[in-house]
Amino acid sequence: xxxxxxxxFAGAVSLHASGLAWSQTAPTTGAAAPVAAPQATPAPxxxxxxxxxxxxxxxxxxxxxxxxVEIDTTGGPGFGFEHFKQLDFLRDHEVVxxxxxxxxxxxxxxxxxxxxxxxxxxxxxxxxKHATYYPExxxxxxxxxxxxxxxxxxxxxxxxxxxxxDQRKEEIEKGxxxxxxxxxxxxxAPFFRFPALQHPPEMVTYLGTRNIAMFSxxxxxxxxxxxxxxxxxxxxxxxxDKLGKGIILLHDFHKHTAEALPELMHRLKAGxxxxxxxxxxxxxxxxxxxxxxxxxDVKLPTVSDRPVSSVVQTxxx
Numbered sequence: 001x002x003x004x005x006x007x008x009f010a011g012a013v014s015l016h017a018s019g020l021a022w023s024q025t026a027p028t029t030g031a032a033a034p035v036a037a038p039q040a041t042p043a044p045x046x047x048x049x050x051x052x053x054x055x056x057x058x059x060x061x062x063x064x065x066x067x068x069v070e071i072d073t074t075g076g077p078g079f080g081f082e083h084f085k086q087l088d089f090l091r092d093h094e095v096v097x098x099x100x101x102x103x104x105x106x107x108x109x110x111x112x113x114x115x116x117x118x119x120x121x122x123x124x125x126x127x128x129k130h131a132t133y134y135p136e137x138x139x140x141x142x143x144x145x146x147x148x149x150x151x152x153x154x155x156x157x158x159x160x161x162x163x164x165x166d167q168r169k170e171e172i173e174k175g176x177x178x179x180x181x182x183x184x185x186x187x188x189a190p191f192f193r194f195p196a197l198q199h200p201p202e203m204v205t206y207l208g209t210r211n212i213a214m215f216s217x218x219x220x221x222x223x224x225x226x227x228x229x230x231x232x233x234x235x236x237x238x239x240x241d242k243l244g245k246g247i248i249l250l251h252d253f254h255k256h257t258a259e260a261l262p263e264l265m266h267r268l269k270a271g272x273x274x275x276x277x278x279x280x281x282x283x284x285x286x287x288x289x290x291x292x293x294x295x296x297d298v299k300l301p302t303v304s305d306r307p308v309s310s311v312v313q314t315x316x317x
Contacts, residue, residue: 065119067094068278072281076208079247093272095248098124100251101125102127102141103138104137107253122250126149138183149188165202176286216247217249224254232257
């Protein structure tokens, strides 16, 4: 698929000294220009959030974080060689761990525990609806120091021709507003991943005007197709060993991923791979009309709008 090369911001990546997420203290400042007339350049950017000192790791053999990079999302840079070829910033044997489709009960907390045990980090691309179902779990992701982006409001495939351009924009904007609401008003990173990695050119252009970075991947674990945890491990490591580095696509929504993660972390460490943390220079500026829409939507949740697991959970047996 042809991507508008002019949108890629050549100077998007810079080194950052600390290993904790910006989002722990991210400001929740101002809104962007109205959606009817998005600006190529944002309103005066909020001051960069202070970054706390890196916490000590209690596991001397942990995978850890090798380095942290700060991303200037001006113009909508793209990452992940599946679709975006311009920004090759990873060094040999460096990886970025990314997780789609959460937050979700049991699986997301399991993933968080494993990452904490290894003193390492990832980017979580949350579905907006899931964020409104389980805000307390998404807050745990934030508190653990991970970077949080968006994966649309409802996981709609934006290349679907039945969707109008306004509906596609709503999927993007409402997704970010939902994540912000779930985080108690803390704006997430301006990091976005298209469902099914399908990038309609007009939405690539739109994200560029909104200064939101787009994420594809370098290798897909295909954990959503896996029959068991071992298959997730085997597919991921085979691809990674061939490429030597990359942005890895996983899903904290899936049980097999959580089950595979301890051994996958071990294999990464044994193979000499190092984790790179990606944080934004500034948080996303959500649009007020979608912030208001989310508040209206979540005021009166109904059984039809929420999965059973959001209403009834077994706490003991």
